[in-house]
Amino acid sequence: MQLHPHQVYHLYNRGNNRKRLFYNRENYQLFLTKIRKYISPHCDLLAYCLLPNHFHFLIHANEKSILPYNHSMFDGATQQNSSLLHMSSLSHGVQMLLSSYAKAINKRNKRTGSLFTQNTHAKMTSSAAHKMDYTLWCFIYIHNNPVNAGLVSSPEKWLYSSYQEYLGQSTSPLCNLEMGKKLLDLEINELIRFNDLEIPDHMIDKIF
DSSP states (O other): OOOOTTOEEEEEEEBGGGOOSOOSHHHHHHHHHHHHHHTGGGSEEEEEEEETTEEEEEEEOOTTTTSBOOOTTSOHHHHTOHHHHTOBHHHHHHHHHHHHHHHHHHHHHTOOSOSBOSOOEEEEOOOSSGGGOOHHHHHHHHHHHHHHTTSOSSGGGOSSBSHHHHTTOOSSOSSOHHHHHHHHTOOHHHHHHGGGOOOOHHHHHHHO
């Protein structure tokens, strides 16, 4: 995962063979807890949404994101893996998020095998040229995803996204709301206005 500081990225992954990642409320809560542990310390999380068989993050890469991961605590076998030795702090955080969650789900459901697809995608949405910046479109797409999937009638009714955080309805937000509002120039009334906004196909192509 190649990241550059001070840029915004759309990170996403899905269940292997499009199978479910989250079976119940407890699963969603577990994944959110692991986001706080493994992702939030290594970037500015701007938005997120967990769907039954996939997830989306919108992150701002900061200086911590690209720091080489401190592998001094790795065991000898891991130290022989050069790909891990050169992994960035955020990349390692993503790997730990997925592997630790998969391990927990496999144990609880008495299953084996891969839970996620092999690679987590990271698509840059920001740009020095304002006309080429797709961050706001990605932000809208992420929060409207549960509606488009037919899971709820409006974004605020989906409990597993950052939409409620931006509405001020979360006492312990995962997102850097101050940075998100600043980068996207957001106000609550604008956030609600985005609910029924249809995203053009060419913009969807840019954020994936």
